[in-house]
Amino acid sequence: MTEALFLTSDDLTDLAEPADYVEAVREGYRQHGAGAPAEPRTKLVNAEPPGMLTGYLAILPETGVMGGYTYGAGFGERDAWFVTPVFDAESGEPLAVLDGAYLNPFKTGAAGAVGVDALAREDANTLGLIGSGAQARGQLRAVVTVREFDAVRVYSPTRENRERFAREMAADLDLEVEPVESSAEAVSGADVVITATNAAEPVFDGDLLEPGTHVTAMGRYDPEKHELDATTVSRATYVLDLEARADRDAGSLLAAVEAGAVGPDHVHGELGEVLVGAVPGREHRDEITVFDSGGTGIETVAAAHMLYERAREAGLGTEIEFAPASEAMDG
Numbered sequence: 001m002t003e004a005l006f007l008t009s010d011d012l013t014d015l016a017e018p019a020d021y022v023e024a025v026r027e028g029y030r031q032h033g034a035g036a037p038a039e040p041r042t043k044l045v046n047a048e049p050p051g052m053l054t055g056y057l058a059i060l061p062e063t064g065v066m067g068g069y070t071y072g073a074g075f076g077e078r079d080a081w082f083v084t085p086v087f088d089a090e091s092g093e094p095l096a097v098l099d100g101a102y103l104n105p106f107k108t109g110a111a112g113a114v115g116v117d118a119l120a121r122e123d124a125n126t127l128g129l130i131g132s133g134a135q136a137r138g139q140l141r142a143v144v145t146v147r148e149f150d151a152v153r154v155y156s157p158t159r160e161n162r163e164r165f166a167r168e169m170a171a172d173l174d175l176e177v178e179p180v181e182s183s184a185e186a187v188s189g190a191d192v193v194i195t196a197t198n199a200a201e202p203v204f205d206g207d208l209l210e211p212g213t214h215v216t217a218m219g220r221y222d223p224e225k226h227e228l229d230a231t232t233v234s235r236a237t238y239v240l241d242l243e244a245r246a247d248r249d250a251g252s253l254l255a256a257v258e259a260g261a262v263g264p265d266h267v268h269g270e271l272g273e274v275l276v277g278a279v280p281g282r283e284h285r286d287e288i289t290v291f292d293s294g295g296t297g298i299e300t301v302a303a304a305h306m307l308y309e310r311a312r313e314a315g316l317g318t319e320i321e322f323a324p325a326s327e328a329m330d331g
Helices: 018-033 104-119 134-143 159-173 183-187 230-235 251-258 271-276 297-314
Strands: 002-007 038-046 051-060 065-074 079-088 094-099 126-130 151-155 177-179 192-195 214-217 236-240 267-270 288-292 318-322
Touching (some): 002 297, 018 104, 018 271, 038 297, 104 214, 104 271, 104 288, 126 134, 134 192, 151 183, 159 177, 230 236, 230 251, 230 288, 236 271, 267 271
Parallel strands (some): 002 094, 151 177, 192 214, 214 288, 236 267, 236 288
Antiparallel strands (some): 002 318, 038 051, 079 094
């Protein structure tokens, strides 16, 4: 029998700071840029009861781990559950199974921050944030570890939500966070724009982007839904987390192609390719850049392994047993 560690969300709380997630995820994307395999999500949708089952995979050979992310959302309970298995990349043995809900905003925020660090101007100091939920919080906590922002403007449609977000995040991060009345106010004059929404249609007008702005779009991974308009995509050097998403669930790109604003070859490259220098990142100050971050197994496995190592050192978690196939499949 092989022993693995089961880690609950309570086990994972406070094991790592946002900067730790950013460094782990940066290393994961660097390995992918150097050739480590990863596949975009597969999503199965059910009509009755309504819900979806989603999963994606990655191998990080230099770290020595592999794994994925599987979650069910909707159905009868109208909620979501996340399961993250982590395996040894040499032996194939299971190392851990994580309750993956807790780490989600942290690892997704870290991916966004790696994109900002790779593509935004070094002197970027004004952030426009669209969204005020858990993912927006994760994005903000992570991005302030890679850039110093003098001001953050946040917009979401519900006044109470954006005001609470601004108040709480300003206190948490000792940062000026201002709730504003429109997405246009959030975007205008911003050096960095982050969208973290569940919107089906574009959340701002791409003509409002100043030269030199960087945009991270992380809220949508659906061919029929998109946070960015065709103007934003066509004006930008457009980088994906995984290029295989380009014709699958990169909704902003697909909509821009359908509108005739760009061709299917508009993808500049992958984030990992930028990190290893296989494709250039920002090449001039006035360049508009976009990182389309739909979520991958890369950041999930990188973050999960980091948490597993820390939990093991802290003596956290519960041991569970797995039988190898050579024993269990005995006919």
